[in-house]
Every structure is written in structure tokens, then in C-alpha cells.
Amino acid sequence: QSALTQPASVSGSPGQSITISCTGTSSDVGSSNLVSWYQQHPGKAPKVIIYEVTKRPSGVSNRFSGSKSGNTASLTISGLQTEDEADYYCCSFAGSSTLVFGGGTKLTVL
């Protein structure tokens, strides 16, 4: 049950695109399509923005997209906006019916 690996921070300018990676192992990300992503603004509860690798909940902007290759999942945010500045976490089903989160990535919109 080791945490998935995410970059500690990423940054981008308004209008640009950024990608956040989430690296696990063949026991979690690599063997599961149950990867989800969460956005958390300071002092707020997390909010799901991507689930089952690529699906977007109703109401979430189509500027957010997810993908997966091997043991690494990715979140791409296109057309960066200032309100996208937040912490982002990935989460994966990890076998034995457990779940594991990534360490989180702080996105700064310059």
C-alpha cells in the first residue's frame, strides 16, 4: 500500500496546458481501470474530476482529461484558468480491495 508517485508541483500560465503524472505499479495503476483524480482547493473538501481513468462527472469542465499508459496515469488540464490553482490527487484501486492515493501535486497558475 505505498502511495502513488506524483510530482510535488507543476505550474503553467493561463491558457496553457499542463499534465500531472501518477506512477504506480503493476499491482495498482497498471492493473486497474479504477483510477480517479481529485481537485482540492485550500480549506475545502476534495472533488472528483476524473474517474475510471477517462470519465468526467457531470458538471466538470471538458478542459480536464485523463489517460493511462502502463503503470502511469495522467491528468491533463487544457486552457489553464486561475481557478484551476489547487492541489490534485490521483487514486487507484490497489488489489485486495484496497485503495491508494498519490502524494498530491500543487498546481500554480502563474
Place this chain on the structure above:
Amino acid sequence: EVQLVESGGGLVQPGGSLKLSCAASGFTFSDYWMSWVRQAPGKGLEWVAKIKTDGSEKYYVDSVKGRFTISRDNAKNSLYLQMNSLRAEDTALYYCARGGISHFASWGQGTLVIVSS
């Protein structure tokens, strides 16, 4: 509107116990897996435990096995987390979340647990 409201947090000494509750509304509680997720101050998210719709299956992160017990009362639309033998490293904001298989679709605002002497 889905609402999850946690309660029961507070200051407890190392080795002590605490029981968290989560009151659910706005959806058919008995249809969903439910989970507890925690976040230590200034740190990331950590899944703690999850429970099946009827309470027949329960799963835990290794660090709380044997100390924490997740339960639910579908008649009361409530989720619980009994925490025993608390340690300093259990200090965190504890979130109640709807889900536990695919994703966590809804979250409460959390209840803060501080383990300190």
C-alpha cells in the same frame, strides 16, 4: 442534494479511543459503498477504510488494521469509524466519502482528530 456531515472528532490522548459518525442525506444510503479518507495537517489524502452496502465486507489500510472498525446503520443513514489505540500519526481531518470501488463521488467537510498528550 447529497450531504455528508461528519462529527465526533476532538482531542484525545495517545492510546485513547474516539468514534466518528457521518450522517448521510440526499441519496439512497444503502445503495452505496462508503469510505473514510483522512488528511494529516498539511499532508495528502489517505484512504482509511471502506464498507459494502450491507456491511458484509470491510477493508482497511494496513496502518489501522486491528485498531479501527468501520460500520454503518442503513436504517439511520449513518456511517461510523471506531478508532482505538490512537497514535499521534492518526492526527488528521477525517472525511466521510460516498464510494469505495470506482471513485469517491461525494465528500463531507471532515471532522478533526488530534491525538496528543
